[in-house]
Amino acid sequence: MDRIAGQKSGLTWAVHISVVALVALWLFPTVGLFVSSFRTADQISSSGWWGALFASEQNEVYRALDPDDHRVADGDMYVVKGNIFDGTPRAIRAWGVSSRDISAFQPGDTAEMKGGETLTLEADGSYVWRGNDKQISGRGQRIFVTSEVPPDFTLSNYETILFSGSGQDNMARAFFNTLTVTIPATIIPIVIAAFAAYALAWMEFPGRALLIAFVVALLVVPLQLALIPLLRLHLGIGIGKGYLGVWLAHTAFGMPLAVYLLRNYMVGLPRDIIENAKVDGATDFQIFTKIILPLSFPALASFAIFQFLWTWNDLLVAKVFLIDATGSTTVMTNQIVELLGTRGGNWEILATAAFVSIALPLVVFFTLQRYLVRGLLAGSVK
Amino acid sequence: MLADNPALMGLLTIVIGVGACLGYFYFSNVILDTFIFPAKGKNAGKNINRANMVRPWLFLFPALFGLTLYLVYPVFETLRLSLTDRSQDGAFVGLANYSQMMSEAKFWEAVRNNLLWLIVVPAASTAFGLLVAQLTDRIKWGNIAKSLIFMPMAISFVGASVIFKLIYDTRPVDQAQIGVLNAVWLQFDGGGGSFIFLKLLPTVLLLAFMAAVAYVIWSSIQAVTSSRADRSFWTLFLRLVVVIGGLWLLWVSVGGLTGIWGVELPYGKPQTWLTLTGWNNFFLMVVLIWIQTGFAMVILSAALRGIPEETVEAAIIDGANPFQVFFKIKVPQIMGTIVVVWTTITLTVLKVFDIVFAMTNGQWETQVLANYMYDKLFRANDWGVGSASAIIIMLMVTPILVWNVYNARKEMR
Numbered sequence: 150m151d152r153i154a155g156q157k158s159g160l161t162w163a164v165h166i167s168v169v170a171l172v173a174l175w176l177f178p179t180v181g182l183f184v185s186s187f188r189t190a191d192q193i194s195s196s197g198w199w200g201a202l203f204a205s206e207q208n209e210v211y212r213a214l215d216p217d218d219h220r221v222a223d224g225d226m227y228v229v230k231g232n233i234f235d236g237t238p239r240a241i242r243a244w245g246v247s248s249r250d251i252s253a254f255q256p257g258d259t260a261e262m263k264g265g266e267t268l269t270l271e272a273d274g275s276y277v278w279r280g281n282d283k284q285i286s287g288r289g290q291r292i293f294v295t296s297e298v299p300p301d302f303t304l305s306n307y308e309t310i311l312f313s314g315s316g317q318d319n320m321a322r323a324f325f326n327t328l329t330v331t332i333p334a335t336i337i338p339i340v341i342a343a344f345a346a347y348a349l350a351w352m353e354f355p356g357r358a359l360l361i362a363f364v365v366a367l368l369v370v371p372l373q374l375a376l377i378p379l380l381r382l383h384l385g386i387g388i389g390k391g392y393l394g395v396w397l398a399h400t401a402f403g404m405p406l407a408v409y410l411l412r413n414y415m416v417g418l419p420r421d422i423i424e425n426a427k428v429d430g431a432t433d434f435q436i437f438t439k440i441i442l443p444l445s446f447p448a449l450a451s452f453a454i455f456q457f458l459w460t461w462n463d464l465l466v467a468k469v470f471l472i473d474a475t476g477s478t479t480v481m482t483n484q485i486v487e488l489l490g491t492r493g494g495n496w497e498i499l500a501t502a503a504f505v506s507i508a509l510p511l512v513v514f515f516t517l518q519r520y521l522v523r524g525l526l527a528g529s530v531k
Numbered sequence: 532m533l534a535d536n537p538a539l540m541g542l543l544t545i546v547i548g549v550g551a552c553l554g555y556f557y558f559s560n561v562i563l564d565t566f567i568f569p570a571k572g573k574n575a576g577k578n579i580n581r582a583n584m585v586r587p588w589l590f591l592f593p594a595l596f597g598l599t600l601y602l603v604y605p606v607f608e609t610l611r612l613s614l615t616d617r618s619q620d621g622a623f624v625g626l627a628n629y630s631q632m633m634s635e636a637k638f639w640e641a642v643r644n645n646l647l648w649l650i651v652v653p654a655a656s657t658a659f660g661l662l663v664a665q666l667t668d669r670i671k672w673g674n675i676a677k678s679l680i681f682m683p684m685a686i687s688f689v690g691a692s693v694i695f696k697l698i699y700d701t702r703p704v705d706q707a708q709i710g711v712l713n714a715v716w717l718q719f720d721g722g723g724g725s726f727i728f729l730k731l732l733p734t735v736l737l738l739a740f741m742a743a744v745a746y747v748i749w750s751s752i753q754a755v756t757s758s759r760a761d762r763s764f765w766t767l768f769l770r771l772v773v774v775i776g777g778l779w780l781l782w783v784s785v786g787g788l789t790g791i792w793g794v795e796l797p798y799g800k801p802q803t804w805l806t807l808t809g810w811n812n813f814f815l816m817v818v819l820i821w822i823q824t825g826f827a828m829v830i831l832s833a834a835l836r837g838i839p840e841e842t843v844e845a846a847i848i849d850g851a852n853p854f855q856v857f858f859k860i861k862v863p864q865i866m867g868t869i870v871v872v873w874t875t876i877t878l879t880v881l882k883v884f885d886i887v888f889a890m891t892n893g894q895w896e897t898q899v900l901a902n903y904m905y906d907k908l909f910r911a912n913d914w915g916v917g918s919a920s921a922i923i924i925m926l927m928v929t930p931i932l933v934w935n936v937y938n939a940r941k942e943m944r
Contacts, residue, residue: 168666175680178694197709329541337548345594352587365939369932374921378608401601434560462687464885482689486889503693507686514685
């Protein structure tokens with residue numbers, strides 16, 4: 150067995166490294182969006198977001214103060230003193246006085262130019278420029294500085310998207326619209342489906358097996374088929390395009406999964422409890438509300454998370470049943486698609502808008518993950 | 532006033548909706564028990580039985596009504612619409628919509644792309660999911676790793692499209708690239724590194740893929756010809772489909788190999804990835820693979836945990852190496868789950884709309900059926916052809932529907 154034992158340590162390392170690599174690969178896209186949402190438009194277009202996490206090198210040109218105004222006589226020489234940074238000091242890596250060699254000197258060095266003209270630049274940006282009357286005249290000496298810029302992030306994009314932006318750039322309205330669509334569309338199907346699931350799980354009646362098969366079949370039906378007939382129906386009976394229509398649509402489209410998931414869970418509840426309650430004279434309605442519902446909480450939570458994620462992230466149903474010509478009921482996914490069209494290059498707006506729309510699902514995901522996993526395991530047709 | 536305040540309206544809807552549902556269930560039961568079939572008088576016993584016959588339908592009614600009206604009726608209505616013409620006032624036109632659709636190049640492009648999606652996305656997601664599930668099975672921080680890879684499940688297709696558009700972003704050659712893919716691409720200069728990563732590595736991967744496909748073909752042929760084979764019609768049919776599909780995949784792979792060695796790569800030029808015909812489909816698929824891998828991983832990981840420990844131990848004692856344990860002991864035992872994952876992802880792929888809609892909108896030969904349908908329905912306002920293409924999607928889903936119902940019924944017995 151030493152062969153296996155020997156292989157194991159080597160393999161364990163390989164496993165750890167490959168998992169790290171895979172996780173990094175999977176996180177990388179989202180992190181890119183997240184980082185970009187904290188950068189200004191200039192920063193985003195001047196460098197890749199992966200560079201934003203580290204200090205970057207930047208080359209800049211400064212000019213010493215105008216000699217005619219600022220020079221001070223020092224014996225037979227003249228001196229100009231000042232600081233190239235106005236209040237925002239940077240870490241100077243190297244500097245130079247000629248465009249041909251912009252990093253010839255270190256901070257603290259003295260550059261000697263023709264005819265005894267000198268310039269000394271300190272690390273804090275203060276300089277002393279010394280020379281004779283002719284040299285210290287005209288325009289200020291150019292100073293090329295290679296400095297290190299620390300990572301710089303801003304919240305201004307979020308300010309724009311959530312509060313101050315105008316028109317399409319403001320997501321606040323779409324955010325509340327999405328919330329308005331999502332919450333009733335999550336809660337109402339649960340109530341309806343729970344009763345149906347109870348009947349399918351614990352009541353005896355002819356045709357039960359057939360109905361379960363019917364629900365399983367409907368799990369698969371693409372909702373694309375429902376678009377036109379239902380839109381016609383909604384327009385025909387006067388619901389039109391609006392919240393009511395989208396709530397009804399989401400409720401019905403979530404129903405097969407809800408019934409299937411809840412029934413699978415309820416069937417697994419202990420038979421004794423239910424039969425004891427029946428013997429004690431409880432009605433089906435009482436059994437359902439007092440026993441089944443509390444015990445089914447995990448399944449209810451899983452479905453609620455599913456339905457929440459699905460309605461929050463939905464684009465198609467909202468486009469067809471909710472958003473009318475005025476666009477006042479737009480949801481976030483739709484607004485982002487519109488932004489992709491009109492502001493395709495403005496990554497600071499796009500990234501922030503996208504992140505605003507995925508933030509809440511991510512929070513729900515990470516806090517309630519265990520219910521989601523449980524629901525997935527119960528919900529895939531075995 | 533109410534319509535001006537959607538939040539209030541939503542809150543009110545919850546109260547009314549939930550209240551109405553609960554009220555319906557409660558009062559319908561009360562009415563049934565006290566008025567229609569009261570459990571007293573001379574018919575008490577009979578009435579209780581009758582009430583219990585009706586009660587399930589009271590519980591089921593709202594759900595069944597919703598399902599019928601919103602899912603069953605539309606299937607037939609769509610079928611009907613696909614046989615009529617809206618511009619002729621809904622006159623019956625037979626299969627004219629279908630034949631019009633079949634004559635459109637864009638439709639065939641959508642079908643072709645959909646088939647490509649159907650092969651690549653479920654295969655890649657399941658494979659990655661299985662890989663991650665197996666790798667994280669025994670390591671301490673496996674759960675953290677899994678939850679991070681699972682995370683894209685929470686992100687909308689539209690959000691994911693924005694994320695990946697940033698990755699595929701292109702800037703002119705003299706500017707800094709802000710899309711990762713172009714930044715990486717510009718590192719390749721046609722030297723040794725490029726040779727290894729862009730020619731040798733894909734070749735090795737493709738050859739490995741071809742070997743795997745050949746192995747599957749060989750084993751299904753062997754299964755048919757062996758003396759103890761199950762020769763029922765359906766298994767034979769299934770194996771035939773596997774063999775034909777496998778041979779097609781081999782053919783495509785050979786094409787890919789010649790492509791890898793024959794093509795002149797434009798080194799040093801930033802590419803606009805989403806307009807690269809042929810490749811752009813794969814760039815769109817990556818988005819869905821990124822999302823679906825987490826789903827596959829979660830389910831397969833649970834299945835791997837469910838494998839009896841003894842089978843693995845026995846194999847190790849018999850001298851199996853880790854790869855043999857994985858491929859010969861574990862994978863066969865979770866084959867059922869792999870099929871489930873595969874079909875579930877297949878369903879998602881058939882309905883994929885948002886990604887294509889948000890990233891390319893079907894331009895540059897990336898059309899898929901769901902987006903083609905949307906185009907027809909809401910841009911061209913051609914309900915006939917739109918419904919016809921929806922029916923095509925339904926037809927593609929039907930085998931899975933039958934299979935799922937068959938399995939569910941088998942399980943219930």
